[in-house]
Amino acid sequence: MLFEQIFSGPVLRFVRALAWLCVLTITVLSLLPGDERPHTGLSGRFEHAMAYAGTGFLFWFGYSGPRDRALFWIGLAIASGVFEILQNFIPGRSPSILDALTSTLGLTFGFMAAALLRWGLSRGEGS
Template identity: 35%
Template sequence: MRQARKVMRFPKTATSVEQWMRVAGWIGLGLILIVSLVPGPERPHTGLSGQMEHTIAYLMTATAYSWSSSRLQERLAWLAFLSAVSGGLEVCQLVIPGRNGQVIDWAASSFGASIGTILGWLARTIVSQAGERRLSG
């Protein structure tokens, strides 16, 4: 009697990319938490304005989360979550030595998360359509 050979199946490329983007989002969020909660003198500085640092950090994190999400509701939930986290971190900074929580920083973070959500959706759409075209002919 002949045994059926087990065939190793690899995940679809899109699924693999989605998984990596979700991991990148969690890494981004972890880095944001660490950098936001250390005392002022210990925080690394990029040389950019504080609001630009906020915008870029949340833009990159939201782009990863948005790319990893297949539904609009999930993307909007990540956007709301990141905006809420940003607001919470600004409040926490009020009691951290050398830090000051500011509404303008929360706004910059939320703006970056909004733009990142749109960029992640666009990137996922473009990559998906290119993959479909490649498969169809």
């Protein structure tokens, strides 16, 4: 029950706010013209995967209901495809189905990592 105590009240609201801030950041960065988008120096696909993994991780911890988690996963997976389609109309950007798939894979990884961490923490609580 320690987990539920930690992830409640102000901490829960903070995690949810961070998750939505990640969505806003992904949206802005996905729709910026190519010459205005900041680059980390890493491969674009790795950037996609990490951005979506972190966002998925936060959503998994921020919303505990299986229905909520499923809806967020579906919504973010769809958004990754929509952002790629919209890049057809943005100067200096080029859409890629592989980028959308990489984003969705990163999202899935973030959800799985959060679930495994939660499982590990719950095993520790029972000891």
